[in-house]
Amino acid sequence: MGALEGLALGLLLWRVQLQMFLNQTIRSRQAGRIAGTIAGAAVILIAWSWEAFITWLGVLASHRVVLRIDPVQVLSLAFLAYTGVLVFSSLLFSLNALLLNPDLDVLLAAPRSVESVLASRMVVQVLRLSLLSLLFTAPALVVLAIANHNPLIPFAFAALYVLYPVFVVVIISLVSLLLIRVIPVGRGREVLTLFGIALGIGINLANFLLNPAFRDSGFARRPGLTPPLPDIPAASASWLPSGWAGRSAAAVLRGDLVTAGQWMLLLLAVSAAIFTAGSVLNGRLYMAGWIQAVRPRRRHATPRVRRLGGALPLLSPVLAAIVIKDWRMRTRDLAQLVRFIMPVVFLFVIFGLRFPRLLSAVHSLGDGPPAAMIGLIPAWILLFSLSISLGLSAVSLEGKSIWVYAASPNSTLRLLQAKCWSTALPTAFVVALAALVAEILIQPGWLWAVAAVVLAIAEAAAVTTVMVGIGAVFARFDWTDARRMMHPVGIFVGMGLFSVVSGASALLLVISIALAAVTRFPLYTTWLAAMTISVGGAIAVAALSILFGNQRLRGLEVG
Amino acid sequence: MGRLGTVLSTRLLTKRYGSLTAVEDLDLEVGAGELFGFLGPNGAGKTTTIKMLVGLLRPTSGNARVAGIDIADEPEKAKALIGYVPDAATLYDKLSAREFLEFSGDLYHVERRLRDRRIAALLKLFDLQERGDDFLSGYSRGMRQKVSLAAALLHDPQVLFLDEPTVGLDPQSARQMKDILQDFCREGKTVFFSTHILEIAERMCTRLAIINHGRLVAMGSLQELRHMVGQDGQSLEQIFLDLTGTREDDVSAVLRGLES
Numbered sequence: 001m002g003a004l005e006g007l008a009l010g011l012l013l014w015r016v017q018l019q020m021f022l023n024q025t026i027r028s029r030q031a032g033r034i035a036g037t038i039a040g041a042a043v044i045l046i047a048w049s050w051e052a053f054i055t056w057l058g059v060l061a062s063h064r065v066v067l068r069i070d071p072v073q074v075l076s077l078a079f080l081a082y083t084g085v086l087v088f089s090s091l092l093f094s095l096n097a098l099l100l101n102p103d104l105d106v107l108l109a110a111p112r113s114v115e116s117v118l119a120s121r122m123v124v125q126v127l128r129l130s131l132l133s134l135l136f137t138a139p140a141l142v143v144l145a146i147a148n149h150n151p152l153i154p155f156a157f158a159a160l161y162v163l164y165p166v167f168v169v170v171i172i173s174l175v176s177l178l179l180i181r182v183i184p185v186g187r188g189r190e191v192l193t194l195f196g197i198a199l200g201i202g203i204n205l206a207n208f209l210l211n212p213a214f215r216d217s218g219f220a221r222r223p224g225l226t227p228p229l230p231d232i233p234a235a236s237a238s239w240l241p242s243g244w245a246g247r248s249a250a251a252v253l254r255g256d257l258v259t260a261g262q263w264m265l266l267l268l269a270v271s272a273a274i275f276t277a278g279s280v281l282n283g284r285l286y287m288a289g290w291i292q293a294v295r296p297r298r299r300h301a302t303p304r305v306r307r308l309g310g311a312l313p314l315l316s317p318v319l320a321a322i323v324i325k326d327w328r329m330r331t332r333d334l335a336q337l338v339r340f341i342m343p344v345v346f347l348f349v350i351f352g353l354r355f356p357r358l359l360s361a362v363h364s365l366g367d368g369p370p371a372a373m374i375g376l377i378p379a380w381i382l383l384f385s386l387s388i389s390l391g392l393s394a395v396s397l398e399g400k401s402i403w404v405y406a407a408s409p410n411s412t413l414r415l416l417q418a419k420c421w422s423t424a425l426p427t428a429f430v431v432a433l434a435a436l437v438a439e440i441l442i443q444p445g446w447l448w449a450v451a452a453v454v455l456a457i458a459e460a461a462a463v464t465t466v467m468v469g470i471g472a473v474f475a476r477f478d479w480t481d482a483r484r485m486m487h488p489v490g491i492f493v494g495m496g497l498f499s500v501v502s503g504a505s506a507l508l509l510v511i512s513i514a515l516a517a518v519t520r521f522p523l524y525t526t527w528l529a530a531m532t533i534s535v536g537g538a539i540a541v542a543a544l545s546i547l548f549g550n551q552r553l554r555g556l557e558v559g
Numbered sequence: 560m561g562r563l564g565t566v567l568s569t570r571l572l573t574k575r576y577g578s579l580t581a582v583e584d585l586d587l588e589v590g591a592g593e594l595f596g597f598l599g600p601n602g603a604g605k606t607t608t609i610k611m612l613v614g615l616l617r618p619t620s621g622n623a624r625v626a627g628i629d630i631a632d633e634p635e636k637a638k639a640l641i642g643y644v645p646d647a648a649t650l651y652d653k654l655s656a657r658e659f660l661e662f663s664g665d666l667y668h669v670e671r672r673l674r675d676r677r678i679a680a681l682l683k684l685f686d687l688q689e690r691g692d693d694f695l696s697g698y699s700r701g702m703r704q705k706v707s708l709a710a711a712l713l714h715d716p717q718v719l720f721l722d723e724p725t726v727g728l729d730p731q732s733a734r735q736m737k738d739i740l741q742d743f744c745r746e747g748k749t750v751f752f753s754t755h756i757l758e759i760a761e762r763m764c765t766r767l768a769i770i771n772h773g774r775l776v777a778m779g780s781l782q783e784l785r786h787m788v789g790q791d792g793q794s795l796e797q798i799f800l801d802l803t804g805t806r807e808d809d810v811s812a813v814l815r816g817l818e819s
Contacts, residue, residue, distance in 0.1 A: 317665040317668070317671070318665055318666060318668070320665065321661070321662050321665030321666060322662075324662075325651065325654065325658075325662050328653060328654060328658065329651060329653050329654070332653040332694075333653050399649070400649035401649050401650060401651050403615060403643075403645060403649070404650070404651075404662075404663065404666070404710075405666065406614070406615050407613050407614065407615060407638060407643045408638060408666040408667055409634075409635040409636070409637075409638040409639035409666075409667065409668070410635065410666060411635060557615065557616045557617055558610065558615040558616070559607075559610070559615075559616060
């Protein structure tokens with residue numbers, strides 16, 4: 001009863017979400033929103049066209065080459081891998097939907113059973129996940145339908161997308177309600193973020209250590225040898241939902257609709273049973289007061305951090321206050337801290353594990369600017385990641401608390417100045433450290449190495465400033481979820497400008513080497529001149545972006 | 560008017576959002592040492608007015624002056640004289656109250672030793688000494704309101720603007736806040752606050768202004784407002800209802816309609 005009522009309520013909530021989406025996009029009268037919708041639609045269209053093209057190439061290739069791959073195994077593996085995505089997104093969703101979202105009180109106050117309210121949340125999550133799956137795979141499915149002369153393929157997959165996530169969503173909802181017995185609700189998101197990082201690093205490490213493709217010595221392809229594929233034989237087991245979905249999908253693709261229907265029916269029956277049982281259990285757990293099980297812990301500022309006291313050498317008290325406040329906010333909020341630490345950790349995983357092979361390749365270049373500049377690549381990747389994540393979010397970090405600064409007797413330019421310091425200091429420090437370590441290991445000659453590290457620091461400061469300015473132009477102050485701090489257009493512009501700065505620097509390096517060879521000028525002179533121009537250009541762009549950012553902030557009204 | 564002359568004035572202050580006029584041609588004069596109550600029904604334009612007076616919103620037309628300084632022309636100079644407590648103060652959750660006050664002090668250019676001395680005194684005044692090093696994320700709405708008021712007082716402003724200051728406060732804290740505001744005014748400084756709680760306004764305010772649909776409908780002492788509606792001895796609530804057009808019989812009629 002609760003499950004059926006939940007289904008109806010879920011569809012009602014889904015309709016409301018759809019209405020809100022339409023109001024914000026198609027029905028919006030704001031020029032910016034309309035432009036955003038058109039741009040978003042264009043991006044989706046391009047991605048769809050590309051996906052359709054690639055699938056079409058795959059279909060053509062499959063007619064020429066006979067691959068000894070079992071479609072059931074491959075599709076079951078795909079569904080098993082998809083389960084991982086479902087688990088993580090459901091964990092985040094469950095915490096929000098079942099415990100944190102403010103509309104929960106409104107729903108619970110309505111004359112609906114608790115079971116149906118919680119079940120409705122699961123329905124919304126299942127619909128959302130299936131729609132996303134369809135969004136990502138629709139072009140490939142349409143191409144396969146045309147190639148196989150089977151128009152039912154997209155519909156059959158759509159049905160699988162609706163049925164398959166049910167058991168994951170139900171189990172994760174139950175687990176979330178049980179987990180908060182141990183983790184306070186307010187910290188749930190942080191714990192999940194930590195879990196996500198550990199999972200990400202674990203998967204990368206396991207992939208590197210276990211995946212045969214990475215254990216292959218050298219990148220050369222050996223003719224006649226099938227590239228090794230990672231495999232989990234249990235994925236297609238007939239007792240696992242991934243096996244049922246895989247069998248059903250494979251049967252649809254080969255046109256065997258009876259077999260496809262049988263496996264789909266099994267999935268439907270099990271999903272319905274799990275959903276019904278899960279709705280009842282969820283309701284019971286909720287009613288039993290499990291959410292009040294953990295008292296919120298009082299969190300203090302540690303004495304070590306308290307000693308910061310608000311002073312930084314060379315900075316005025318206002319600038320220092322903002323820099324220290326931002327540092328505290330970034331380091332105390334796990335979601336913010338991850339933005340800072342994640343790139344460093346992944347760089348270590350990506351470069352650190354492959355470093356010996358890369359190092360020997362760079363050593364073969366000998367002394368000089370090419371080796372010194374190649375040594376800057378890890379630092380450059382870090383700069384890209386940190387400047388985007390910290391710089392673009394620097395002004396938005398204030399969020400709804402922007403009134404505190406806006407009501408104070410300080411100019412917007414001073415705020416931007418402080419934000420530049422608060423992002424450039426950590427970024428330049430990490431970038432310099434990465435550059436220094438790489439140059440010490442590469443040893444391109446001390447003069448080149450020192451110049452390269454100085455260049456890295458100067459570019460880091462300039463590029464971060466560029467990002468702070470862009471972040472100010474596209475600042476968002478109404479976010480409640482840290483993931484929404486950055487405006488998509490801001491990210492796009494920031495990445496574009498970073499590419500321009502990187503491209504110009506690389507071009508100038510090549511020109512300086514060519515110029516030295518042609519004019520017989522000392523290479524160091526031409527290289528230094530080229531890098532000075534590169535940094536000068538970046539500073540000019542930074543000044544412009546701060547100018548635009550300041551204009552935006554000057555016009556800001558805290559309504 | 561305050562005994563020490565005008566400290567806050569607005570002239571034809573107007574704020575429009577497209578076709579919607581939130582505040583229209585508002586003329587106010589508030590004297591030094593006054594505790595000025597700004598009343599109005601929901602959506603009357605109280606918060607918009609306060610936000611224009613503290614420089615968070617730019618007026619569409621007209622001007623506002625604090626101690627003779629135009630807030631739009633010289634915002635930084637004017638803001639240095641202002642303390643502001645919003646209705647629902649969004650504070651930095653990951654800072655402790657002490658750290659937030661240190662941050663506020665630095666933003667308002669309060670010398671460091673003086674700042675630390677005042678923070679200690681304000682935390683004591685608001686009974687927040689024990690929780691001063693707890694993160695603000697763990698504070699109740701009332702405690703946040705206290706931290707917000709402490710931050711507004713830290714730089715010793717000339718004019719204090721408060722938007723619904725007593726919302727979320729328990730009776731003891733509300734009383735404490737009233738005492739603090741009255742002490743503040745006794746020092747010749749000005750408090751400008753909006754409220755829905757008419758009893759508080761009636762007991763505390765030296766002068767009142769009532770705004771409805773963005774327009775000023777009355778301004779003066781309670782006695783002057785009584786004269787204005789022509790009925791001496793009336794409560795502020797009755798005056799407010801008369802001036803804003805909300806009649807008890809209208810409400811009863813609507814409620815009866817719901818029953819049928």
